Amino acid sequence: MTKTAHIIGAGLSGLSAAVRLANEGYRIHVHEATQNAGGRCRSYFDGATNMVIDNGNHLLLSANIHARLYALSIGSEDKLIGPDRAEFHFADVSTGKKWLLDLGRSRIPFWLFNAKKRVPDTGVLDYVKLMPLAWANNSALVGDTITCEGTLYRRLVQPLLLAALNVDPPKGSAGLAGAIVRETLLAGGKACRPLIAREGLSAVLVDPALEFLKGKGANIQFAHELRQIDTRNGNVAVLDFGDDTIALGAEDVVVLAVPARPASNIVLGLKAPTKFRAIVNAHFRYDPPEGLPALTGVVGGLIEWLFAFPNRLSITISDADRLINTPREELARDIWRDIAKVAGLGEAVAEGPLPPWQIVRERRATFEATPEQDALRPGAKTEFRNLFLAGDWTDTGLPSTIEGSVRSGHLAADLILTR
Template identity: 45%
Template sequence: MARVHVVGAGLAGLHAAVILAGRGVPVVLSEATRQAGGRCRSYHDAVLDMVIDNGNHLVLSGNPAVARYLRAIGAQDRLTGPEEAAFPFFDLQRRRRWILRPNDGPVPWWIMSSRRRVPETRVADYLALITLMRPHPGRRIDEVVSCHGVAWERLLRPLLVSILNTIPEEASADLAGAVFRETLARGGRRSWPRIATPSLAAALVDPALDRLRRDGAQIRLGRPLRAVTTERDRLSALLFDDGEQRLGPLDQVILAVPPWTATSLLPDLKVPDDFRAIVNAHFRVAPPAGAPLMVGLIGGTAEWVFAFRDRLSVTVSAADRLLDMDTATLTDILWHDVAVVHDLAAPVPPCRIVKEKRATFAATPAQDARRPAARTRLTNAFLAGDWTDTGLPATIEGALRSGEKAAALAMAESS
């Protein structure tokens, strides 16, 4: 029977492998590193002496591919969050708190309520959301809406930089609109925030590996793919560190690898080539009683503060400006923001700074245009990853959808 080789065990590769193995397709999952998960990984940190995630990844209740993936791996209970669309914010300069509370239904009456919308904003300020939801092919956000005013600084800019991991003014209006159309436009019920619990690995990775083992898939970690061999319009062999894998006439390959790896294997492939960083900080200190799961910060360096059972964590998106900053200085700056928002007088606790230099592709119109389709010029080779043409920014939802698409193509070709 034909096999499908899935190369790369990030979420895109895991989802593709889970779908295929669940339908009885023989799957060989190969991962270059010793740990599955890609950018959604967890590990024991020696400095903090605790398990931490490489980053703080948020999904929303209205992400359908996330829901399908969790059902497939039996992990529906591994995401936690409030049973409402509630987003607490704190303005560090004004020392002012508020909670953005979109109503559950699709008619957005919440913008009429001063207790639900951003303070000092008017109903007319939210027309920018409606504008962004319309198609704007090839246009930047600053060409579509005004990037000034209270609503921009206290709501749209903080949301957009975290969604797109790109300075919003230069980012793609279409990518921003795609997210809003699938969440807020369908009502607050589609926007309930959800966090992996107790860790990314426990929620999104380990259950998938367990599912694959039960379904008979071969899982080979620490197995880098160095090159491929082609014959006419097909891949004929995969050259791994542990030897050559010849492909049968019906075997299929899903390359769920980073874009720079994909183009090293298939040099004629056009892929995103400009990337943005994300910086996370994990502080070993228990959050104060009653601390919200997450708080958006306005006017600081930290952008979101997450309260886990045993630590407080910070995320800064589009963080290239912080990459070369001295670790001790960056730690002090981020802890100051955390201490203010949670009213903490303690000295700086033990901290781990995690810098993902190429966390996502830059979500600009130019880079969006470089995203390839799942199907390649080779009849038995398909691409998966949040950097492929999913119609979404580089998100968990986008990665999982790409895995679904690649799996569907591989099944169709091998049948």
């Protein structure tokens, strides 16, 4: 008898769970509240720039095993593009200084012992002082675990942890920061090779999954929002979508892969994060100058990461609540000035007419990665035997990242397969 899985939410958490269960013979029904799949990781045509852009700029690393396995399972891993070694370009817009962090290819961080490969003006001891993060517990603050000042902090640790935690690093969870350090810097260059979906997030991580699921006979419904669940004898018995309901069979399972707030409205009494932080992404239709790296970390300015795509320059700013109400034109100009400095475009371009642009402000992009909010993250199991949770806000051991999102979907699917 074919088993049935209802996947609530077509973001990466839901899609990764659906793909894994479909591969194990489950009949899949995906129910997505909006008109689009992908959640925060999707692409769309933008009229202001007259091009397809991503909702947000996202970077994967070669250590992101779950995300890479997911891409492999849907046939798109070859579209995650990156260098053959872990190299990261950085620029300081306040001083004009640029450098290359070269982590190499090894599983062992030999790069630490080569001054030409480290962050300039840092020594081995500076990196050793980061070790307390590796075994910090989730109730500790980053600021109480390591010294949040100095050259290494400003040029590497702060931008790395800010991007991962989406909070000012000293206020973030040392346990979550430690997970990032263990899986990246301490794992050597082999784990840190940057990978970018240069054809767009949807083309690489979303559309292939939908095609894969359709090929497995899955039913995918958009504009189909789950409103509430009816339970009976420790199981979810009915899914209520407002205009229609679905009665579940004895062996049917449900993966609830929606953001924390709607999940809490559906599963009453669910423990979940209550505080969130914004991320700002901006896209400019402009041909990158020759020699500009595909990815540049930026310190000393407003922007934090610059992505160079064909015909487009895009940036990311984390912990961006302070920018939510900034006038769009003012923000676009300030961002463009930083881009011009990093890309060497010159003052005339920086202060001249702006190229076609778009700013995407995600007000509730990630949960606030503090010890307080991390303690509110639920596991994949619920009080109901046939209901499982997925999402980067659940307890994955990582902050809100693509890897955490996919990992949560895989965890939910694995619990279903072994129950």
